[in-house]
Amino acid sequence: MTTSNSGSLGGQTVLEARDVAVHYGGIKAVDGLNISLPAGKIAGIVGPNGSGKSTLLAALTRLVPLTRGELILGGRPYHHKAPHVVARHGVSRTFQTVRLLADRTIRENIALATDVRRVDKPPTRKQLEEQIDVAIERTGLGSLQKRRPDEVSYGVQRKVEIARAIANNPTVLLLDEPTAGMNRQERNQISELMVKLRQDGLTQLLIEHDVQMMVDTCDYLYAMNFGVLIAEGEPESVIKDAAVQEAYLGTRGSKKHA
Ligand SMILES: Nc1ncnc2c1ncn2[C@@H]1O[C@H](COP(=O)(O)OP(=O)(O)O)[C@@H](O)[C@H]1O
Ligand SMILES: [Mg+2]
Known part of the structure; x- marks a missing residue:
């Protein structure tokens, strides 16, 4: 088992997955992955559809059981903890599909997320309202x-999802294809938002197919195929990697993700 080289970026590791596997019956959706998220950086994951990216995010948030492996947050194993406990420890995520309550306002949808109270320092009601204001301001x-x-448009709905995920002042933000269905301008806004959040020191993991966005936004890139890592490192070199090119453009890959 090899460990991730993302430590080459320097600084501390906030979240780490060691030899993580998630099997659904005979399907090895994730099959022995090592990733680490360096503090205050944006790590990215690329890979064709079905390569296991969303399953990995579900594993990191404890929404699916691990077949094997370890998860470590701030130096402490958390692979036996319940999803709501992991959320309370500051691991926040967006889903690949929009999940909003239709009969609530956008603000109410964002506010619902703040019911997840932080264990280290529970905020006051006033602080929560301020956090919601900041999340709304940040996402425009x-x-x-x-x-x-x-x-509102689909692109705006997706922004609400992101606002909801940041309204809790997370320690780690995991984003599953946050710009799917967005136009170029909206994509750029999300990219700028992530850069702003990085300036504030937020550790992030971004799953996206948009290669240009990944190169522009990420400090470190992982490439997956068939549940395993096929490359990792500096984003531009990962994108040019022969195995990554093959995964995207090869006979099995789909051109629309190139
Ligand atoms: N709940 C599930 N039950 C069975 N198979 C699943 C489930 N979720 C995902 N899979 C399978 O696991 C593999 C990885 O899927 P997924 O993690 O969604 O990939 P990606 O996000 O990279 O497109 C696919 O073969 C998919 O069909
Ligand atoms: Mg997915």
Whole structure:
């Protein structure tokens, strides 16, 4: 078993997955992965559909059971903890598909997330309202906060998901294809948002197919195929890697992700 080289970026590791596997019956969705998220950096994962990216995120948030492996947050193993406990420890995520409550306003949808109280330092009601304000301001949703999800575009709905994920002041933010279905301008806004959050020191993991966005946004890149890592390192060199090119453009790959 090899360990990740992302330590070459320097600094501390916030979250680490060691030899993590998730098997669904005979399907080895994730099959022995080592990744580490360096503090205050943006790590990325690329890989064709079905390569196990979303399953890895589900494993990191404890939403699926591990077949084997270890998860470590801030130096402490957490692979036996329940998902809500992991969330309370500051691991926040967005889902690949939009999950908003249709009969609540955008602000209410964002506020719901703050019910996950932090274990280290529970915020006061006033602090929570401020966090919601900051999340809304950051995502540019100020003028839309009283609307309901069905009154705004799909791109805006996705921004609400991100606002909800950051409203808890997470320690680690995991984003599963946050810009899917967005136009170029909206994609750039999300990329800029992630860079701003990095300036604030937030550790992030981004799953996206948009190669340009990944190269522009990520400090370190992992490439997956068939549940395992096929490359990792500096984003530009990972994208150029022969095995990564083959996974995306080879006979089995799909051109639309190139
Ligand atoms: N709940 C599940 N039950 C059975 N198989 C699953 C389940 N979720 C994902 N898979 C399978 O695991 C593999 C990886 O899927 P996924 O993690 O969604 O990949 P990606 O996010 O990279 O597209 C696929 O073969 C998929 O069909
Ligand atoms: Mg996925």
